[in-house]
Amino acid sequence: MIHKVVIIGSGPAGLTAALYAARANLAPVVIRGLQPGGLIATTSEVENYPGFPDAINGFDLAEKMEKQAARFGTSFIDGIVQSVDFSERPFTLTVDNGTTVQAETVIVSTGASPRKLGVPGELELANRGVSYCAVCDGFFFREKKLVVVGGGNSALDEGLFLTRYASEVVIIHRRDQLRADPVLQARAQANPKITFVWDSVVTAIKGETGVTGVALKNVKTGEATEMAADGVFPYIGHIPNTALFKGQLELDENGYVISDGRTRTNVPGVFVAGDVEDHVYRQAITAAGTGCMAAMEASWFLDKQDHVQEALGTW
Numbered sequence: 001m002i003h004k005v006v007i008i009g010s011g012p013a014g015l016t017a018a019l020y021a022a023r024a025n026l027a028p029v030v031i032r033g034l035q036p037g038g039l040i041a042t043t044s045e046v047e048n049y050p051g052f053p054d055a056i057n058g059f060d061l062a063e064k065m066e067k068q069a070a071r072f073g074t075s076f077i078d079g080i081v082q083s084v085d086f087s088e089r090p091f092t093l094t095v096d097n098g099t100t101v102q103a104e105t106v107i108v109s110t111g112a113s114p115r116k117l118g119v120p121g122e123l124e125l126a127n128r129g130v131s132y133c134a135v136c137d138g139f140f141f142r143e144k145k146l147v148v149v150g151g152g153n154s155a156l157d158e159g160l161f162l163t164r165y166a167s168e169v170v171i172i173h174r175r176d177q178l179r180a181d182p183v184l185q186a187r188a189q190a191n192p193k194i195t196f197v198w199d200s201v202v203t204a205i206k207g208e209t210g211v212t213g214v215a216l217k218n219v220k221t222g223e224a225t226e227m228a229a230d231g232v233f234p235y236i237g238h239i240p241n242t243a244l245f246k247g248q249l250e251l252d253e254n255g256y257v258i259s260d261g262r263t264r265t266n267v268p269g270v271f272v273a274g275d276v277e278d279h280v281y282r283q284a285i286t287a288a289g290t291g292c293m294a295a296m297e298a299s300w301f302l303d304k305q306d307h308v309q310e311a312l313g314t315w
């Protein structure tokens with residue numbers, strides 16, 4: 001059987017793409033992957049997804065998205081795509097449960113994972129003081145002392161954002177100078193709530209039911225110290241889940257899928273949505289937005305129509 005639309009990933013991007021493709025009568029198939037519901041399903045409180053004025057649990061939000069997509073005829077496969085062949089249509093996807101899936105169009109929505117520090121306490125205290133998203137969780141840390149780990153643009157950007165709520169933000173960087181853009185560096189250095197700890201790495205995150213502090217090591221002197229803190233935001237980069245697409249899709253130097261701004265990749269018939277392409281906004285709502293776009297583009301591709309070109313009168 002050749003499916004019209006196969007969606008790789010079941011986060012907000014994939015499930016929104018499924019909803020739109022299902023309502024376009026394309027009977028999409030979603031391959032869920034290791035994390036059904038995507039990253040948003042791992043967070044407890046989502047306060048910035050429109051339509052939920054009293055906040056919603058991330059798992060419940062993802063479940064609602066899946067139910068809504070299923071209601072219009074989406075089917076789901078529990079499995080991880082292990083390899084893809086985009087060299088000819090129909091495209092072929094091999095799933096780890098031993099099945100092979102064929103598709104006229106594919107929507108790639110495999111997300112990007114925050115790079116972990118890999119220290120004791122990080123996993124145990126995730127969502128209990130350890131967060132990888134300042135925009136999502138900063139609000140919960142009013143008048144608290146926070147630690148941001150990293151020295152790039154994201155670390156400074158998010159550190160600055162966190163000063164809106166926190167009483168104090170300590171940026172811990174393993175070198176003695178920042179990698180971030182000079183403008184951001186100047187802004188962070190001028191902010192009275194921000195201080196820096198140089199040449200240091202976090203070796204453990206402390207706390208039982210919530211974060212109480214971090215253990216640090218100075219990489220030059222070897223000195224070990226501890227610092228009290230109420231929250232830890234590691235910002236040492238994201239890893240797009242694109243290993244699977246190397247040699248198949250055009251990726252940028254950091255491994256993100258490149259699109260033409262309308263979710264179309266370099267392979268006609270393969271579209272991309274969500275954080276696997278977007279290294280700027282990384283929000284459930286933006287992932288859902290591009291999921292909608294990808295499904296509409298896939299539908300137009302199957303119809304051999306281009307509504308944008310039509311609207312411009314150039315089709």
Ligand SMILES: Cc1cc2nc3c(=O)[nH]c(=O)nc-3n(C[C@H](O)[C@H](O)[C@H](O)COP(=O)(O)OP(=O)(O)OC[C@H]3O[C@@H](n4cnc5c(N)ncnc54)[C@H](O)[C@@H]3O)c2cc1C
Pocket residue numbers: 008009010011012013014031032033034035036037038039040041042043045046047048049079080081082109110111112114131132133136137241244273274275276282283284285287
């Ligand atoms: C702790 C935390 C809290 C957050 N809180 C908020 C918040 O409050 N508000 C907000 O807007 N955003 C929040 N975000 C960000 C938000 O979760 C992401 O921006 C959003 O989930 C991205 O959606 P996505 O569909 O692009 O990717 P993801 O949600 O990452 O989903 C990727 C999907 O791809 C699947 N997949 C990956 N590889 C394969 C494969 N080989 N085969 C099959 N499937 C595969 C995974 O199983 C998963 O289902 C938070 C993120 C984190 C980490």
